[in-house]
Amino acid sequence: MKTTMSSRERILATCAHQPVDHVPLHLEVHPSYLQYDPQVATWRDQFERTDALLALGVDAMSEVWLPDPSFYPDVRVCTWREERDGEVLLGKEYSTPAGPLRQIIRETPDLYTWHKINRNTRGPIADLIDGVGLLEDVNPSRSVEFLVKGPEDLPRMRYLFQPLSGAALDRWREDALYAKREAEKRRVIFLARRTWCGSALLWLTDVQQSICTFKTDPGFVDELLEIIHGWQMLTLARVLEIGVDMVTRFGYYDIPDFWGRKYFDRYLCPRMDAEADLVHAAGALLSQQQSEGLTQQVDLYKAMKVDVLRDVDPVQGGEDMALLKRELGATKTLMGGINGDLHLANASAEGIEETVRRTLELMAPGGGFIMHVIPGVYGGVPWSNVLRLIESWRKQAGG
Numbered sequence: 001m002k003t004t005m006s007s008r009e010r011i012l013a014t015c016a017h018q019p020v021d022h023v024p025l026h027l028e029v030h031p032s033y034l035q036y037d038p039q040v041a042t043w044r045d046q047f048e049r050t051d052a053l054l055a056l057g058v059d060a061m062s063e064v065w066l067p068d069p070s071f072y073p074d075v076r077v078c079t080w081r082e083e084r085d086g087e088v089l090l091g092k093e094y095s096t097p098a099g100p101l102r103q104i105i106r107e108t109p110d111l112y113t114w115h116k117i118n119r120n121t122r123g124p125i126a127d128l129i130d131g132v133g134l135l136e137d138v139n140p141s142r143s144v145e146f147l148v149k150g151p152e153d154l155p156r157m158r159y160l161f162q163p164l165s166g167a168a169l170d171r172w173r174e175d176a177l178y179a180k181r182e183a184e185k186r187r188v189i190f191l192a193r194r195t196w197c198g199s200a201l202l203w204l205t206d207v208q209q210s211i212c213t214f215k216t217d218p219g220f221v222d223e224l225l226e227i228i229h230g231w232q233m234l235t236l237a238r239v240l241e242i243g244v245d246m247v248t249r250f251g252y253y254d255i256p257d258f259w260g261r262k263y264f265d266r267y268l269c270p271r272m273d274a275e276a277d278l279v280h281a282a283g284a285l286l287s288q289q290q291s292e293g294l295t296q297q298v299d300l301y302k303a304m305k306v307d308v309l310r311d312v313d314p315v316q317g318g319e320d321m322a323l324l325k326r327e328l329g330a331t332k333t334l335m336g337g338i339n340g341d342l343h344l345a346n347a348s349a350e351g352i353e354e355t356v357r358r359t360l361e362l363m364a365p366g367g368g369f370i371m372h373v374i375p376g377v378y379g380g381v382p383w384s385n386v387l388r389l390i391e392s393w394r395k396q397a398g399g
Contacts (some may be wrong), residue, residue: 036379292317312336
């Protein structure tokens with residue numbers, strides 16, 4: 001395989017639909033791998049992980065994580081643990097100047113084995129769940145009482161979504177600048193993660209009830225999303241001041257199952273385009289991380305300003321890769337093609353070879369494609385199969 005470009009040069013050229021030395025293979029190894037195979041995952045931080053991946057010849061990125069929301073100074077937080085009706089419950093109450101907000105989740109046996117949705121720019125790659133988090137993937141399935149129950153809670157919610165300031169902002173900026181220097185040393189993409197406006201609906205509310213308000217109470221939906229969006233735009237502006245190559249949106253819940261087409265277009269598209277405008281003004285790219293629903297939304301995405309569609313999954317996501325290549329391939333970068341659970345975790349060497357061949361034959365012509373494992377290399381994927389994937393890619397990726 002010919003290699004004449006740095007990883008950063010290769011990814012940026014791919015996103016610009018310019019010639020590259022070979023089709024990129026981007027790997028992201030999830031923090032769950034630290035427990036699954038500690039003999040492989042010996043990394044003390046994201047930078048050691050990046051070094052290990054670069055040594056294998058694949059493309060990796062260095063990341064700065066957008067900070068969690070800051071609370072208004074007068075907010076007070078109370079937590080508790082109780083037994084009720086045979087279940088152990090964890091509660092958290094936020095006392096705001098506009099009144100209290102409360103959330104309660106079940107303490108399931110596996111709760112403390114999950115990683116927090118937001119990770120660390122410096123130090124350990126990720127922290128494990130340690131209680132009731134404001135914004136966590138573990139919340140929806142375990143919730144007994146959601147934080148936001150209706151429009152009356154929105155004035156209180158605003159006090160929990162304040163931009164970082166003071167010493168906390170200084171520490172975050174110091175970590176961000178450190179990560180940028182590390183990215184520059186390695187000549188890799190410096191990625192900001194992540195905005196997630198639409199996901200707030202699942203993390204903060206009873207989504208089944210909230211979906212019913214799309215039509216009956218659009219003002220409630222708009223106000224809730226705007227609280228998140230406004231806070232994230234302020235936070236995004238700060239990370240763009242640092243200087244990044246790409247910003248990723250967490251869009252796993254921006255899918256037709258939740259929003260349909262009409263309400264995706266109504267509530268999310270304008271906010272995503274506003275993010276893109278801000279990102280583009282700073283000379284960076286916007287990536288949407290979404291593993292299903294693109295095929296149904298293809299005409300909407302064709303008109304949108306997002307640059308990269310990441311985690312495009314033909315297996316569990318059911319995406320029509322040929323359609324997406326035909327309709328979006330000339331203007332968007334498509335990033336995906338390899339399903340980690342089915343293409344890698346339980347695949348034979350021959351199966352991996354065939355998957356790589358089919359994917360490259362379909363997606364590589366014309367450029368604008370980054371081969372990528374969806375949703376990443378998680379615990380459960382044998383490292384031997386990761387190495388087989390890399391070897392198959394080396395033989396077939398051109399250059």
